[in-house]
Amino acid sequence: MTDASATPPRTPETAVAPGPAVLPEPAVVPRLIATDLDGTLLHDDKTVSERTIAALAAAERAGIEVFFVTGRPARWMDVVSDHVHGHGLAICANGAAVVDLHRGGRIVEVSPLDQVLAREVVDALRSAAPGTSFAVERTSGIHYEPQYPPLLLDPAAVVAPVEKLLADDFVAPLGPDGPAAGAEPPAFPDQPVIKLLAHHPDLEPDTFLALARSAAGDLASFTRSSPTALLEISGPGVSKAGTLAHCCAERGISQEEVVAFGDMPNDIEMLSWAGTSYAMANAHPEVLAATTGRTASNNEDGVALVIEQILRRCAERGAARP
Numbered sequence: 001m002t003d004a005s006a007t008p009p010r011t012p013e014t015a016v017a018p019g020p021a022v023l024p025e026p027a028v029v030p031r032l033i034a035t036d037l038d039g040t041l042l043h044d045d046k047t048v049s050e051r052t053i054a055a056l057a058a059a060e061r062a063g064i065e066v067f068f069v070t071g072r073p074a075r076w077m078d079v080v081s082d083h084v085h086g087h088g089l090a091i092c093a094n095g096a097a098v099v100d101l102h103r104g105g106r107i108v109e110v111s112p113l114d115q116v117l118a119r120e121v122v123d124a125l126r127s128a129a130p131g132t133s134f135a136v137e138r139t140s141g142i143h144y145e146p147q148y149p150p151l152l153l154d155p156a157a158v159v160a161p162v163e164k165l166l167a168d169d170f171v172a173p174l175g176p177d178g179p180a181a182g183a184e185p186p187a188f189p190d191q192p193v194i195k196l197l198a199h200h201p202d203l204e205p206d207t208f209l210a211l212a213r214s215a216a217g218d219l220a221s222f223t224r225s226s227p228t229a230l231l232e233i234s235g236p237g238v239s240k241a242g243t244l245a246h247c248c249a250e251r252g253i254s255q256e257e258v259v260a261f262g263d264m265p266n267d268i269e270m271l272s273w274a275g276t277s278y279a280m281a282n283a284h285p286e287v288l289a290a291t292t293g294r295t296a297s298n299n300e301d302g303v304a305l306v307i308e309q310i311l312r313r314c315a316e317r318g319a320a321r322p
Contacts, residue, residue, distance in 0.1 A: 029317075030064055030310060031257040034244055034270060037070040037080065038225070039263040040280055041303050046079055053083055055304035055311075060085040062311055067091060067247065069240045071225045071232055071266050073137060073194070074105040081105070093137065094223060094266050095243035096194040096234050107139055111243070112192035113220060113235040115166050121196060121216045121233055122162055128215035129200055129208065134162040137195040148199055166193070196220070196233040205229045209265065223266040232266060241269035259310065261295070261303050263287055278306055 035041045042048060056066050068080055068090040074097060077090055081101040084090060088102030098109040118136075125132045135144035143158040143165050144150065150157075158165065200208050208229040212222045221234045248258060260267075260274035263283040268290045271277035279287045281297040288294070295302035 028254075028256050028275070029314060030259045030276070031253045032065045032067060032248060032251070032259070033059055033307065034067045034069045034240075034258055034260040034274060035303055036240075036262040036264070036267050036270075037068055037072060039282060039298050040261050040267075041068070041298065042079065043299050048080060048083060049301050049304070051301045052304040055301075055307040056083050057085065058311055059307050062314060064310075065251070065253075067244065069095075069244055069260075069270060073097075073142070074099040074107055074139075075141065077101055077105050089247070091240060091243050091247065093194045094221075094232055094234055095238050095240045097139070098243065098247065109243075110139060110192055110194060111235055111238045112194055113196060113233065113238075115168060115193060117219050117235070118193055118196050118233075119163070119166050121198075121219050122166070124216035124219065125198055125212055128211055129203060131202065132198050132200050134165075134199075135197040136162065136165045136193055137197060138191040138193055140191040142197075144197075148197075194234070198231040198233060200229040203229045206265075225264040225266040239269045240267065241273040244270055245273060259306070261306070262291075263298065278302070 038046070041052060059066055065086060066084065068077070068084060070077075070090070070092055071094045072092055074092050077092065077099065080090070084101045088100050089108070090099050090101050091097070092099050096111045096113070097107050100106045100108050122134060133145045133147040133149075135142055135148050141156055142154055143160070145162050145165075146159055198212065203211070205224055205226070205228060209222060209224050209231060212231055216222070220236055221238050222231055223239075224231050244258070245255065248255065254275070255273055256275035258274040259276045259278070260271050261278045261280065262268070262271050263280040265284055265286055268287060271279070271287065271291050276293065277291040278293040278295045279291040280295060280302050281300070293306070295306050
């Protein structure tokens with residue numbers, strides 16, 4: 001999954017021949033499909049193919065719930081909001097938020113990153129990797145330092161040193177670096193931090209991730225989904241896997257009944273937790289090592305391919321739910 005807060009269009013990190021999909025037999029009839037978005041469900045142009053739309057709808061009709069599980073923030077879920085059925089929920093920000101897509105992406109659950117811990121992470125990374133710049137993703141939007149690459153500009157963003165962005169009493173200034181004159185300044189203490197982003201201009205992405213985990217892994221959860229050296233930092237223990245497991249427990253769904261799809265390091269915990277998991281052909285090498293199955297690339301509708309196969313198997317057994 002590519003974090004949509006601030007990343008460019010992705011490119012595959014490893015060349016894997018498309019070939020036929022490796023479709024492991026699920027131990028039980030699946031009850032839930034969990035899929036990442038960028039680099040997994042979505043094509044590189046950020047669209048959902050007609051084939052994928054049809055496969056998702058068919059799964060829901062067969063009684064298999066679909067959860068989108070992504071690093072994207074709630075405000076970036078419009079691309080799939082028309083394709084979630086039934087429950088209407090999606091897991092965003094690498095597990096830090098559960099949002100209701102039937103209600104305009106309203107956040108219904110949040111697992112925030114404590115600001116004190118966030119400031120300690122900043123100090124640790126500044127020391128371990130000089131030149132790191134930061135952005136702060138709150139429930140209301142993203143705000144970033146002047147040095148942070150604003151790849152996707154947000155007109156409502158506040159640009160300021162991260163120490164100010166994480167201050168308990170910080171109020172956005174008016175003018176060019178804050179809300180327009182006359183606008184109500186955001187009440188940041190009432191808008192939890194759901195993710196801290198750290199960018200380094202020179203380090204290799206995996207090197208930066210390993211360095212950050214070594215320097216501050218006891219303070220927060222570190223992962224990445226961008227082809228650049230951009231880290232996504234959540235509260236301790238927060239992950240796609242943890243929030244997905246919570247949502248499944250609420251529905252009485254066991255991990256053996258879950259089929260998951262992903263392509264990047266931020267998907268690994270979810271893929272390892274699910275009873276059956278698939279790496280996209282364009283996946284990171286560590287994702288390929290963590291999964292039980294392989295499928296075609298995101299541009300070749302690899303998720304739809306597997307869903308179609310699952311539904312055929314269920315129909316053959318007479319196991320598909322009405």
